Amino acid sequence: MALSLTASTDSQNPSFLMGQNYQLSLKQSMEDLLAETQKETPNFSGFIEKFYGLMQAKVDPPLESIWVYSALSFRSHSFSKEDHLCRLSIINDLFQLVSSCSSPCNSSKSIALLAPIVFEVYKLVVEVLGKDSGSKGEKKVNKKIKSVVEVIIGYISMCCCKGFSEESEGIDVDLAVPVEDLASIWIDRNANLQSFLPLVSHEVCGLISERGFDLNYFAGVVMVESFLLKLCLDIRIGDEGMVVLENELRSWAVASISSFHNSYFFEMLMRILLQPALPVTALLGPEEVILLRNILFDVIILVENSFLKPETVPLPTEHVKSIAITRLVVTLEAIELFRKNRDKKRATRYMSAFTNSDLPSQITKWISSLNGMFEKAGGISGSSPKALIKSLLKLEKQGIKLFNDSVLKYHAKSLVDDSMEVDEQLVSKKLKDDEPSFYIDDKGEEEVNEMKNESMTAVYVAAARSMRPIDKSRDKRKGSGGEEKEKIKYFKYALPSKSKARKEASVPGSGSDSDSGASKDDLSSDSEVENPVK
Template sequence: MALALMEPTTSTAPQNFKPLVGKNYEFKLNQSIQDLLAEIHKETPNFSPFIHIFHELMQAKLDPPLESIWVYAGLTFRSRNLQKDDILDRVTVSKDLFQLVSACSGSCSSSKSIALLAPVVFEVYKVVVELLGKDLASKRERKAMREAKSLVGVILGYANVCCCKDSSEESIGSNLITPFVDLVRVWMDSDDGIDSFLPLVSGEIRERFSVGGCVDVVYLAGVVLAELFLLELCLKFTAGIAREELEKELKIWTVGSISGFQSFYFFETLIRMLQEEILPVTSLLRSEDEVLLRKVLYDAVILVEYSFLNPERVINVPTEHMKCLAMARLIITHEAVEFFREGGNQMRAISYNNAFSSSRLPSQIIKWVTNQIGLEEKANRSYGSSPKALIKWLLNLENQGIKVFDDSISRRRTKIVLDNSKADFEQPASKLEDIRVDDDILFCIDNKGEDKDTDKEKMIASMSSAFVSAAHTMKSTENEGRKRKEGLSAEKKKIKFVKYDLGQNSDSTRTRSAVVSDDGVSSESEVDNPISDDDTDTKE
């Protein structure tokens, strides 16, 4: 049974109660949060009075502040969440929490609705980690794993619905009024803090939340999307299918998800995590699986040029922020090229170089930097078309005292310089022609933002086929005939993404509420998993 919203039957408001509008509302919200934080620090806190207060604050606005929903849902959840050792019951509790949060945020903006999923992801993650540590010998444990997988899929479906909403009016700058570290304390039973609450992000990203004070809602939404995305990818490793087939399916799903979310800050979070030596999935995957996941993510962020990242599309993101992401993408591409060269996979390294030189990224970086230092922009080849050549030029500028890298990259400057001091494995262009991969290795997804279902389905189907074909070009030539045959078969598959009729139902509340039902699954909202999972029941 879904967790019902707690609506107090009696009111303790004084007779001279002032309406919760304007400055009165802001004062009441800020004061209530401060009182709650003071109560949290007590040895035996009493949260009962605060449930009514934050319910009232949440109901007073059509699009209430994130803090009001966050605290109300947290206190209500904790008041109902009895300590249970049974793993299946804990999955049910996580489902109840998702239904509570999604019901409370039905009238909110898309970014706020996704950001509010942070505690839901936290609770589901804990259940998944415990299940992966079991041998799933009992029928109840196997059922719990099926339910957990289904729940993650439903939450992703809900997030997809939120992303489908036009977010042109949502821009960076919509900050929380309360430091994120304080909000986390509403959900944590200990002082573990952000490291435990955001388990599927890198240390650099968690540091931003710890040091930055009040976090931007749009940025938090991108981070939550990234956590959901990684959790789903890790669960796909439990499907028990052949590794080659798994890699193919992961690539298709990954590119389709990135293109479907169309979130700048989600993509940025993935890039920042790829900068780390190890992805933050060690609690979910074995080391060899983490390497495969990294290869899949490298392919998805380097070989595909996403149109939603074009400067003319990202009108709500500051130029300096876009420049920082471009620099991070440059470094990631260079590191990926070196990673595969050192591993003996020259074909993949060449593919990444070709994708980079054919993309808009080099010209964008050169334009931003030349404008910054006041030089006349020259042809791209003046600085080299490979990631390594462009980095050498940028490092030379930094040696002259011109800051072109942001702090997160500057801290890794020693490693970058060391990488560039290694012997250059690049071959002359004349020799590369003999082993050059197909020109189609870089595919541009031209999603112009139409809301029509048919346009989105055609785009995803086309992208899926292109990605599978390109992936096969990176295989060894001795298996070329067999791979091409498998590729033709794979190209006939379609990603079964959510079909949202935004034209008939433009109201975000009704659209998103279709995702949540009493059993946590809706046939109209569930994102079908392209990987067949024999361990998962099919629900009609």
Template sequence: MDSIPDETQITHKFTHLIGQNYEIALDQSLQTLLDYALLDTNFEKISLFTADFNKLLQCKANPPLETIWVYSALAFHGRISSKDESLNHQFTAIKELFQLIVSCSVSCDSLKSIILISPVVYHLHRISVDLKGYELRSKKEKKLMKEIKGFVDSILGYLKVCCEGLEGDFDSLEGLIRPLEDLVSVWVWDVKEKSGEGKVRLRRFFPLLGDGLVERISVVGCGLSELAGYVIGEVFLLKLCLAFRGEVSGKELQNELRTWIVGSITGLRNSYFFDSLLRMLLEPSLPVTSLLTSEDRITLRIVLYETIILVEYSFLNPERLARLSASHVKGIALARLMVTHEAVEFFRKHGDQTKALSCMNAFSSSSLTSQVIRWVRSEIDVKDNNYGPNGSSPKAFLRWLLNIENQGIQVFDNDMSSYRAKLVLDISEEDSKLSASKENKKSVADLLFYIDNKGEPEDEIEKDEQMTEAASAAFVAAAHSLQSAERGGTKRKAGNIRKKNRLKFLKYNLYEESAPPAEKPTVVDNNDLSSGSDVENPSADEEDN
């Protein structure tokens, strides 16, 4: 199209918007809007586009996602007339956008309702970044931040209700009429790059997903269930980032975040959302650079490692995952395995052996190990119950899987190729260092003691390593054997302090957030993780009593 569409090209005279006619009319209207947006970002004719999509919205009881998406975008752009609007004015418009989307999607299924919240998250992120520049110097700015935090809590509450509607039906038969890149374009107008513009728009529109997930959406694509999980993940991260902008800090903030994260993951019970957190943690850096300092980003990563690895969530049990697609279940298992490995290496790198051992103990005690072994055995049709990795650590499992891939069995999917490449490089470098270290020790031993037994130094080293691993395992098993007790009821009662069967974790009751009895997570390892948390010893409690 060489010129901006005139009024007669923009407005359509719709008739008999039923069945296939509706989809044709929607597609034509959206294409006209996109053609216009590519040529001009002046919104003088927005009211004409809005009229078309208002008709499409009104003539169907359960309108498609695209109709609500575009209509709300046009309404919002008409509300925000300039980038120079004050932050308070922008925030008011964002709240009105949320209310409009909720009212328009009241008859939609839960997946569509969740996905439709993504434009709200996009604009909340933008205003949060802008507000960060002010450093909350005035009472007015502090008040606005408090209102934003409360609004994010409201969105999370809405998403939790939507997730309850997903119980037993995570996969929707209905897909998108137009590619996601086209839908994103009506919110991100100012991206004009011809080369890879779709990916640029996606990265701009999903600022809290990270490059890995954006690449996955752009290249591999994703279903509505996955996209809904990604949207929840963005709101989740935004909530955590805003928590760092308050009066609470240090260990007290970390304890509060741990409590909230576990309660929220338990309450949402969404495996696609959990998968999005895992994939974010596999990125070199969390996608929160624009909101947090480098120190706060490290703190957030540590807290996420602890709450994702050290807790066994019931909605991730093999029995619960059996009703989901095999590829999705496999992806979660591999991502959990790799995240645990990354966490162990992260803590070792920062000199915190206690946390590294905690993650390894939690992994070996979880259902994930047997799940991975069963899957591999079924893939290569092995009946031998002794067939498995040579060790129980995450690294031993990953070495085993890489060796299986070398035999021609594909374990890691294409979208995990970058993680796999990094894993291969890390293990190769470690093997080289280990080999050089053994050779060096052997040379020193030969100088000190001339013994005509070439295998002895290496054998002794291996025995020492086995003894160290056995001692560590025994220590961890003895010190971190506390398991969570099932909690009854879903509501907190004022003044009811439970002294018996109360899960003691990080100084707080993990389950102060209401959660159905069947969905309580189990703390696999509850040590204080060298974070200043207070974890009480059950035996000590008995002695005191």
């Protein structure tokens, strides 16, 4: 039975749920519900009707009302943990319910409300991948799960078309209860926020709690989880060779990031890369994690995204600074990592990409505006990531606060202390011969955005149509023919044949001195990347 948007006609009087009465009623209802969850045998039967009334009383319902109503509706359906197709069907129904309830909401809230759905899909994926993935039954389940994840990605892309920056002001994001309490409705009583957001790092969960509930940041976290879940599924059950798979997923990731066009998502993704281990160990093996890390470093460092430029997208100044500093730290992290792994070509490529990007000049101008004497003294001109970080830390010692939090400052300081001395002259000689692997062409931005809106809508509709009821025996996916392609300009790698790729014995970036992507001789002329969701 599908989860439905129904409730008794005896729900709370809408005339009562107005103004201050509404907020008091929502807060009291949340407190009563949380008290019930602490009981050994909780009874939620009376709460479904109450939260349905709270949700219906507002044109743009509070996040808590939709969150709780969908959770209680989901719990009302029993299913066997062993029946994966049945569980997936109910998860699909949950997605349909949430997307329907949040249709009047802004993009940030609509995406944030997907957090429980991504959590339930993740739990199912962990169970399914732990079984015999080669059996006919498990292959069918994997195919269905991938379809659900693709629909979630498509839905997020459609939400992003509304634009986040336009909604950054005037949004009521004051929760009636802490976000940890909201998460507890979906997880065990003794679990924490990290358990509810398993695909982001402990540090990111800490930021959510420390900063208070920022709807844009939380939506960015949900986007990161969906993004990583899609990549992990493709890596785990893909049948291509490693080199072919890496190139295909890199292209998909670049196109997806461009489609999301979201700086909050981008910052959260960078934060995860700063952790010693990616939070995907339950889904991937050690070599597969290395492959994923390589792909993520590439799409963050080698690509120039227009939505990160302050002159292109109006964003809060502090947010722009935080992204720039985080990207600087991630770049040095990647360079040092591949130097230690003796992958000198990849390290040089990252240094080249940094030098040819807008990031050095952006940070240099920013530092100079804070302390003009620093540039005159020659402390910034022609700087490497290491030199720029040293400049930031030097200004911090002078009492100028540049790092938004102590964790990022700790990462920066440890990298500078531990990094090897670099022969800058030797690096500069190599830069001209080793240009960034690919880049986004910002020209025709208006035209690209228009194409993006049309194509992502078509992709979402096509993917949603493929999600027929799980119990049907026939499952034919229809093509979305005539779909526009977002043009993303880049220098593509010359891909080896699949038969040759399957013979690859090592994983790129695992310690080999050879270039994991392609040598500079493999670069060819401009090409195009298709839309991210297929």
